[in-house]
Amino acid sequence: MKHLRAVNHKARRIQEHIENDVVAMQGPPTPAGQRPHVPMGCSIVFSPGWEVDSSGGTAGLCQPVERDLYDCYISCYWPAQVPDHMNNYPDWTAKCAAATKDWRNIDLVFP
């Protein structure tokens, strides 16, 4: 910290916490200069709800947002709206071997 000087022990602990914490996950938006440096177009995490770039948008991501759909379906606890592959649509991802490459092949389903 440059504009606040931690004076007592507790203030130093608060400072440590701030400097080591993952800033991206701290809730309400912080001013632009305080955000972690993420190049435009990257998403740092592959989990539902986090796939935005540093400006909060999805347009220029390296990884397509559509892969989330697949992520929700295979590995995530998130109760996402994905087709029921147990009974009605067992093959809906059959053509998608690797999500980041083949995501366009995931079938559309119209129940």
Place this chain on the structure above:
Amino acid sequence: MNFRLGEFHAFSGGGRRFLYTVPSAGIFELDDTSAAVLARLSQGEATQEELLAAADAETIGELYQARIIATTEAFVDPPQPLPDNFPLQTMVMNLTNQCNLSCQYCYEFGEDKVATPEGKPKFMDFETASASVDYLFTQSAGRHGVHITFFGGETLMNFPLLKKVVDYAKQKAADQGRAIDFSLTTNATLLTPAIIEYLSANEIGVTVSMDGDKASHDKFRVFANGKGSYDIIEPRVRELIKEHKTRPIVARVTMTSQAMDVLGTYRHLKNDLGFHEIGFAPVTTSPNRLYSIDNRGLDSVLDQFGVLASEYLDHALRGEHHGFSNVSDTLAELHQGVNKSHPCGAALGLVGVGPSGDIAPCHRFVDSDTHTLGHVSTGIDKAKQNDFLSRGHIQVKTDCRTCFARPLCAGGCHHEAYVRYGDTGHPNLHYCDWIRGWTNICLEIYGAIAAQNPDFLRHFSDRKAAA
């Protein structure tokens, strides 16, 4: 999204600007840019763009993350559940409930007493005392050091037991490879050269209850026949201070409406008698007693505390010791950044044990049937302990919710609250202004020391680490 001021208390010291953040109890120094942000927000809420006119984004980010400024959604203090297993650290052993003085304001015998000693032993026996020590050692598992404070009644009326307890506890500590230390509180009437030599040889800390010079002291600290005790204790106290070399000797002053000369009392006890440290506290009483201190009296006490506190600061800036322990105790807590769930360690790390072996939250509740938590032979009744601690928790004290002094005060003494309001969990509202005034004085001193002689604060790191 709008920004607004978070919760803090601003103060200055040594020409610098500081904040005491609440409830986290951090102390931060501001620079011009961060001060400008706070100045803008003190006029009302502002958007991010409006704030950026006053300062750069980096400053705003720092203030936001330290919760000095907030967005309009409030931060909520995270709930602090009661600890399920809190090891003991200190036991206050009331070796006897008998006393050779009849101080009228005494919380143990006076008009506001909570003790119900009828039918209970007047002196603790060795069986109970050793069971108490055993209890302390078992219940403090995980801590290296433990502490025993001998108390009364008049502690020295059971001096033979004190010696046995010291031997027993030292042996026990040695067997377990742990550390123990001792202290006692006394009215000094029964001190003899032999006792003083023993206390010094065993490094037993001594606190003397003493209210000032003869006139102040003899107002309340009298024998049963009404005769003052000053003349009896004065030579003994001098002898104690001269001969007891291993621990600082402390005077503990009880202030009443008839003895509020803080400055005169301090000078007498420090300069004339030579005590190393002097601590002051107002008498605990229901409000209608003649000796209770009213608001006007409290203002006068605060003014005098302020004078002594600035003397303390002068000493600290020269790197010298000053004996006003009300300041050093508060500075130690400020330096650490203590944020209390409870006003003190009563029923957490500390318990009081009466002559019968009954366990009370602290020495002030000893021998009171209403407040007994258990017995050293059977342990503490968890339900009673939980009831006591839940009542005293800062989060249930709604009156305290907006007070900047709550990290330190946490509502104040449980016993005082019981005497005043009939509930150990009631905040001590009669002291609020006083506590805030005093906390502010100590913050200013802390700030000035941090700005002008920061090395002095190292004393407080050591002090807390030793505890």
